[in-house]
Amino acid sequence: MKYALVTGASRGIGRAIALKLANELNYNILLNYNSNTSAAEETLALIKESGLNCELLQFDVGDTEKSKNILESWTAEHPDAAIEVIVNNAGITRDGLFMWMKPEEWNSVINTSLNGFYNVTQPLLKDMLSKRYGRIINIVSLSGLKGNPGQVNYSxxxxxxISATKALAQEIGKRKVTVNAVAPGFISSDMTAEFDEKELKKLIPLNRFGEAEEVAELVTFLASKKAAYITGEVININGGLYS
Structure with a gap:
């Protein structure tokens, strides 16, 4: 049975990705979330409506031991399952000027995005390599490419x-496992709800924020067999803001 694991998938971009991977590529979904159980259960119900299986895995991707234990336990309990796609989407922001940034604001953001990539991907990689097939897709950000004031930690x-994506792609390409990154700009979501959309969209050539479904379309393409010759890439989806 084929599975796709999406982290931080209870709502927003993660939810849109999980739904599209199920509906368009017929993947059963392993849906990771940290705290919002009601939103995760909503997403699970939406996926099950499409006739595919969805299982919830509640853990903080920044917790190395818990991530490893839950993923290894699930794999051991499902010997006939193959996790073919990993979408590392979980991320948090703790914005503020670097001069005043507290250690917790620095460490929590680094821990979720960067260590979360390691904590989720590394325990599952050996199986992908032995099966000689896999898609690893990391959701990064415009901030990681151009930097963003007030977001030194997130950037x-x-x-x-982004650098890890390029390096890992070179390590494992011979085993037909691809590694790519998707870098959204301003996307309508909970994370951007407090942004001044009217002012910010003046900076965007397409003159609007993107939608979570548009990011999910790109991720679904990269997760498909059509993208077999794309690896080590960072693909921007930002309406021309950084082109």
Whole structure:
């Protein structure tokens, strides 16, 4: 049975990705979330409506031991399952000027985005390599490419994942496992709800924020067999804001 694991998938971009992977590529979904159980259960119900299986895995991707234990336990309990796709989407922001940034604000953001990539991907990689097939897709950010004032921590975390994407792609390409990153700009979501959309969209050539479903379309393409010759890439989806 084929599965796709999506982290931080209870709502927003993660939910849109999980739904599209199920509906368009017929993947059963492993839906990771940290705290919002009601939103995760809503997403699970939506996926089950499409006739595919969805299982909830509640853990903080920044917790190395818990991530490893839950993923290894699930794999051991499902010997006939193959996790073919990993979408590392979980991320948090703790914005503020670097001069005043507290250690917790730095460490929590780095831990979720960068260490979360390691904690989720590394325990599952051996199985992908032995099966000689896999898709690893890291959701990064415009901030990780151009930097963003007030987001030194987030820019650092996402920039590091971009470099890790390129390096890992070179390590494992011979085993037909691809590794790519998707870098959204301003996307309508809970994370951007407090942004001044009217002012910010003046900076965007397409003159609007993107939608979560548009990011999910790109991720679904990269997760498909059509994208077999794309690896080590960072693909922007930002309406021309950084082109």
């Amino acid at each position: 650092a975390a996402k920039g590091a994942v």
